[in-house]
Amino acid sequence: MIKLIASDMDGTLLNNNHKISEKNLQAIKAAQEAGLTFMIATGRGYRSVKDLLDKNGIKCSCILMNGSEIRDEDGNILTQIQLSKEKIRKVVDILAPYNIVINFMTAAGSAVINTKEEITNDWVERLSYHSPNLTVEERENIIKKFHLLEDKIYINGLEELLSSDMVINKIEAFYGDSQEVLKINETLRQIEGLAVASATETSIEVTDIKAQKGIILEEYIKQIGLKKEEVIVFGDSFNDESLFDLFPYSFATANAMDGIKEKAYRVIESNHDDGVGKTILELLEKQKTEIVD
Numbered sequence: 097m098i099k100l101i102a103s104d105m106d107g108t109l110l111n112n113n114h115k116i117s118e119k120n121l122q123a124i125k126a127a128q129e130a131g132l133t134f135m136i137a138t139g140r141g142y143r144s145v146k147d148l149l150d151k152n153g154i155k156c157s158c159i160l161m162n163g164s165e166i167r168d169e170d171g172n173i174l175t176q177i178q179l180s181k182e183k184i185r186k187v188v189d190i191l192a193p194y195n196i197v198i199n200f201m202t203a204a205g206s207a208v209i210n211t212k213e214e215i216t217n218d219w220v221e222r223l224s225y226h227s228p229n230l231t232v233e234e235r236e237n238i239i240k241k242f243h244l245l246e247d248k249i250y251i252n253g254l255e256e257l258l259s260s261d262m263v264i265n266k267i268e269a270f271y272g273d274s275q276e277v278l279k280i281n282e283t284l285r286q287i288e289g290l291a292v293a294s295a296t297e298t299s300i301e302v303t304d305i306k307a308q309k310g311i312i313l314e315e316y317i318k319q320i321g322l323k324k325e326e327v328i329v330f331g332d333s334f335n336d337e338s339l340f341d342l343f344p345y346s347f348a349t350a351n352a353m354d355g356i357k358e359k360a361y362r363v364i365e366s367n368h369d370d371g372v373g374k375t376i377l378e379l380l381e382k383q384k385t386e387i388v389d
Contacts, residue, residue: 098383099326101127102159102313102339103372105138105145106295107332108349112368116152123373123380124154130380135159137309139268139295139335141201142167143247159316161201162293162335164265164307166316173203175315177307178263186287187267187302188254190280194271200257201266207249207257219244222270225298267302274298293335301335310338328379330364330372332356347375 103109111117116124127134136145137159145158155169166175179187184200191198197218199206208215216239223235230238239245251257257264271277274297284292284302291308293301306312309331317327329339332352340346340359348360349371357363365371 097326097386098132098328098345098379099322100133100135100317101328101330101376102135102137102309103330104309104332104336104339105136105140105148107351107367108330108336109136109372110148110367111370116148116154117370117373119370119377120373121152121154123376124156126380127376128156130384132380133157135313137163137313137329137331137336137339139266139301141205142171142203143205146171159309159312161266162291162301162303162307163309163312163338164201164303165203166312175312176203176263176265177304177312178265179267179302179304180289181258183287183290183304184258184264184267185254187284187290190283190287191269191300194276194280196269196271199268200262200264201268202249202262202264204262205247205249206268207251207262207264209251209253209257212245212250215245215248218270221272222298225270225272226296265303265307267300269300270298271300272298291338293333293337295333295335308338309336310340310342313339314342330375332367347372 109120124134135157138145139162142160157169158167164177165173167173197210197214199208219239220235223230277298277300280300281292289305291303291305324343327343328345329343330347331339332349334353336356340356346361347364348357349364350366364375
């Protein structure tokens with residue numbers, strides 16, 4: 097019997113407009129009303145997740161920053177795994193020649209050691225790569241609308257950052273050459289004790305080796321007395337890989353990366369076709385029938 101559902105957000109629960117569809121929202125609420133626990137499992141930090149959940153009237157626990165943090169439905173931190181200063185220095189040394197913006201993700205938001213001009217250019221490049229049809233004006237409007245420059249903690253250099261009391265949970269960066277990202281990630285994997293993943297072909301995501309979605313969810317269900325067979329997970333990219341490795345009932349959306357689809361228990365409809373919602377409702381109906389029988 098299913099007792100817990102954990103879903104990735106971008107490319108999985110969210111459609112191509114970065115919204116939770118009515119079907120997916122209906123499924124989440126139906127699952128909660130049936131007594132199941134619904135959890136978000138994302139690479140995002142808490143602030144952007146909370147905004148989205150509040151907008152849709154959802155209260156749930158969250159696995160955040162690839163598994164670096166768990167928060168309960170009220171936003172209280174239950175578990176937190178940080179990157180050591182030594183590992184942060186090594187990661188920065190590897191990324192430094194590429195002159196890219198590095199986001200040092202913390203419980204309070206993303207810290208940066210770049211200027212606002214550099215942050216602006218980074219967002220323009222990201223939007224140009226992922227949404228090439230947008231005009232310059234549309235990109236600028238998105239940056240303003242979502243406060244992408246203001247929603248940063250500006251720090252004057254790496255030494256100031258590391259000498260502060262900030263707990264850094266995850267490092268995230270964008271680089272527009274996907275082939276070079278593969279090389280960068282391979283180099284980063286040579287650092288002992290790190291987990292390196294990509295949500296997209298141009299993203300670089302680094303956490304402590306223990307801070308992975310699957311590992312932290314495995315620990316969480318032990319604490320609340322659930323078995324792996326009572327959990328279903330949804331995902332689409334390589335920062336979901338540990339979920340697919342550790343949980344037998346893993347569902348990949350049709351738009352998922354090939355390597356994730358190969359590991360999936362089942363491939364479902366795409367994120368833009370309500371794959372998560374349809375699957376949850378289908379499984380709830382099946383479970384209800386089995387109980388009646």
